Structures are given as C-alpha cells and as structure tokens.
Amino acid sequence: TELKVLDLVPFGLTSGEARFYALRLERPDWGTWAPGQFVMLRPAGWALDMLWARPFSICRVSRRDLVIFFQVVGRGTRRLAELHAGDTVHVWGPLGNSFAVEPDTPTLLLAGGIGIAPFIGYVHEHPKPWNVWMDFGHRMPLGCYPFDSISDRIMADTHMEECPEDLQKFIDLLGSRMAEFAEKQGLVLACGPTPFLKTVRDLALHHGVRTQLSLETRMACGVGACLGCVCRTTEKWPDPAKAEGRVQTCTSGPIFWADQITF
Ligand code: FES
Incomplete structure (x- = not known):
C-alpha cells in the first residue's frame, strides 16, 4: 500500500x-x-x-x-x-502475531525505550488499569508523547514507573515487579531492545510468570521469504523431535512466550 x-x-x-x-x-x-x-x-x-x-x-x-x-x-x-x-x-x-489479551488477568506491560510503541495501541484497544513499566531512564520524561490524547489516556488509565539508571537496581526492581505478578498468576508482556528482553526472559523463567516477548529482529522481507530473521527456539518447540529449533521471527512471531525462545 x-x-x-x-x-x-x-x-x-x-x-x-x-x-x-x-x-x-x-x-x-x-x-x-x-x-x-x-x-x-x-x-x-x-x-x-x-x-x-x-x-x-x-x-x-x-x-x-x-x-x-x-x-x-x-x-x-x-x-x-x-x-x-x-x-x-x-x-x-x-x-505477524499479536499480544495475548486476557481481560481478567492482572497484566504488566514492560516497555524498554521505544518498545512502548505497541503498548500505546494495546492500552487504547483494551482499556483497563494496566500496569505500564517503562525503561526510559533519563532520556525521556514520562508522558512526553507527541499526541496529547495518547499520553492523557495512558496517564489516566495506567500506573507507570521510571527505571533507575543503575543496572543492578533496575534488574532488582524488574525482578520484584515480575515476582509480584507471578504471585498474582498474572501475565507479563514485554517489548524493547534485545538485552532488555533477555533480562525479562531470565526473570520470567526464574519467577515462573507467563511472559510474552516481542522480538526486535532485523527483517528484510517481513513475509517469510528471505530467511533473514531467524531466531533460536528452546527445546522441543516448535518441533518436539528437536533439541533446539529455529523459526522465522516475521512469520512465527514477532511475539513469543519466554520459554519458547533463547537468545
Ligand atoms: Fe524475511 Fe523474515 S524477514 S524471512
């Protein structure tokens, strides 16, 4: 188009x-x-x-x-x-596929930097008191989005936090949020750069909380034709006969459950 x-x-x-x-x-x-x-x-x-x-x-x-x-x-x-x-x-x-929507499940949205983008649509399409946790550090003050209606809506309907600049403090805070949602049998959705997703994945497996990750992978065609976006999958998925698999992010993702992929 x-x-x-x-x-x-x-x-x-x-x-x-x-x-x-x-x-x-x-x-x-x-x-x-x-x-x-x-x-x-x-x-x-x-x-x-x-x-x-x-x-x-x-x-x-x-x-x-x-x-x-x-x-x-x-x-x-x-x-x-x-x-x-x-x-x-x-x-x-x-x-590609889309994030899980479970209206009755406490849901934590984790955005690393520009990874906030899909959650703006998510909050708009599925209004409820989401917890949005952002990793903008000192680079972007909260609520500075260019469209008032978007920032007003997010500010009104969600609870947001800024991450500490210190990496260990950031990981500790992320871990405690995810532990909280594990306790509540909640759902975590994350989007952001790969090191951020890797940390979220490790914490998700550690705390046993259901977590989806939106992978940021280089893509050339977006429709499964170039094999340029392959990501590694964990044991037995998608093929139970294989110890480790590979799938195309553009056609099988970009959203995967944390226990489906490795980095
Ligand atoms: Fe070409 Fe995925 S981007 S196969």
Missing part, C-alpha cells in the same frame, strides 16, 4: 537532538489489526542501496491515521527522519 505522510513529530529530546520520532501516516485500508503486529515500511524513491524496507511495531491505528514510532539508529532511520508531510511511503501490513 502507498500511504501519504501526514506529519513527523520528534520527541524525547536529548541535549537538543531528537532521538525518537512519531511518524503519522494516512489510515491504511485495513480490515483489522491487533496490537503487537508490525508493518514493513519503505519511503518511495529510496536508492537501490536502501532498497530494503524496515519493520516497525504499529503504535496506533485510528479512524484518521496510522502511527509508528522509530528511533534514529542508522542510515535507514536517519533517512526516515527526513520525511515530510505529503511524501509517500510503501507500507506492507499488518504482519
């Missing part, structure tokens, strides 16, 4: 430099979508060396727009940060 850029809003300013952007596109003609799914996106007219599209979690789909968040981490995202209103982008989606 070709979609027009409505606007591009920088947020989470660090010493005058925008690290994060919210890209708002015209609403795609999708039947349904679910929080946790992603899109592949490529601006029209990229040169051959920038041919590959990039995967982005869907942040929100409203009647008017589709929003994704991205962080400038390399050449491709730097080019995305140069988009202007009226530019055209190619979008494939919605792709």
Whole structure:
C-alpha cells in the first residue's frame, strides 16, 4: 500500500537532538489489526542501496491515521527522519502475531525505550488499569508523547514507573515487579531492545510468570521469504523431535512466550 505522510513529530529530546520520532501516516485500508503486529515500511524513491524496507511495531491505528514510532539508529532511520508531510511511503501490513489479551488477568506491560510503541495501541484497544513499566531512564520524561490524547489516556488509565539508571537496581526492581505478578498468576508482556528482553526472559523463567516477548529482529522481507530473521527456539518447540529449533521471527512471531525462545 502507498500511504501519504501526514506529519513527523520528534520527541524525547536529548541535549537538543531528537532521538525518537512519531511518524503519522494516512489510515491504511485495513480490515483489522491487533496490537503487537508490525508493518514493513519503505519511503518511495529510496536508492537501490536502501532498497530494503524496515519493520516497525504499529503504535496506533485510528479512524484518521496510522502511527509508528522509530528511533534514529542508522542510515535507514536517519533517512526516515527526513520525511515530510505529503511524501509517500510503501507500507506492507499488518504482519505477524499479536499480544495475548486476557481481560481478567492482572497484566504488566514492560516497555524498554521505544518498545512502548505497541503498548500505546494495546492500552487504547483494551482499556483497563494496566500496569505500564517503562525503561526510559533519563532520556525521556514520562508522558512526553507527541499526541496529547495518547499520553492523557495512558496517564489516566495506567500506573507507570521510571527505571533507575543503575543496572543492578533496575534488574532488582524488574525482578520484584515480575515476582509480584507471578504471585498474582498474572501475565507479563514485554517489548524493547534485545538485552532488555533477555533480562525479562531470565526473570520470567526464574519467577515462573507467563511472559510474552516481542522480538526486535532485523527483517528484510517481513513475509517469510528471505530467511533473514531467524531466531533460536528452546527445546522441543516448535518441533518436539528437536533439541533446539529455529523459526522465522516475521512469520512465527514477532511475539513469543519466554520459554519458547533463547537468545
Ligand atoms: Fe524475511 Fe523474515 S524477514 S524471512
């Protein structure tokens, strides 16, 4: 699908430099979508060396727009940060599976940095008093999202915490939150960078709390054709005959239960 850029809003300013952007596109003609799914996106007219599209979690789909968040981490995202209103982008989606929704289960949403994106859609689509725990450290003050309606809603309906900067304190606090949800027979959903997910996975297995992780894997096609997004799975899954397996993140994920995968 070709979609027009409505606007591009920088947020989470660090010493005058925008690290994060919210890209708002015209609403795609999708039947349904679910929080946790992603899109592949490529601006029209990229040169051959920038041919590959990039995967982005869907942040929100409203009647008017589709929003994704991205962080400038390399050449491709730097080019995305140069988009202007009226530019055209190619979008494939919605792709992949989505987060579990269990309205009667206490649910903790763990966002590492820009991993907050799918939870904005999640909180919107499934309103209830979620616990959202964020790892923005000192880089992004709470509630600084570029859309008032989003931040108001999250602030009103959820309980948020900022993580301590000290790594050990951060892991201890994360561990105590997850132990609390293990006790309540709750559910934990996490999205963020790989070291963050690895810590969440280890704590999930340690405390025995059901946990889903949304993997941040490099993808080139997003539809199972290039084998560029393989991740390692744990014992006996998906094939009970194999000690360790491999699956494509784009078609089997990007969301997996913590005991299904290894890093
Ligand atoms: Fe190509 Fe998954 S991104 S197979």
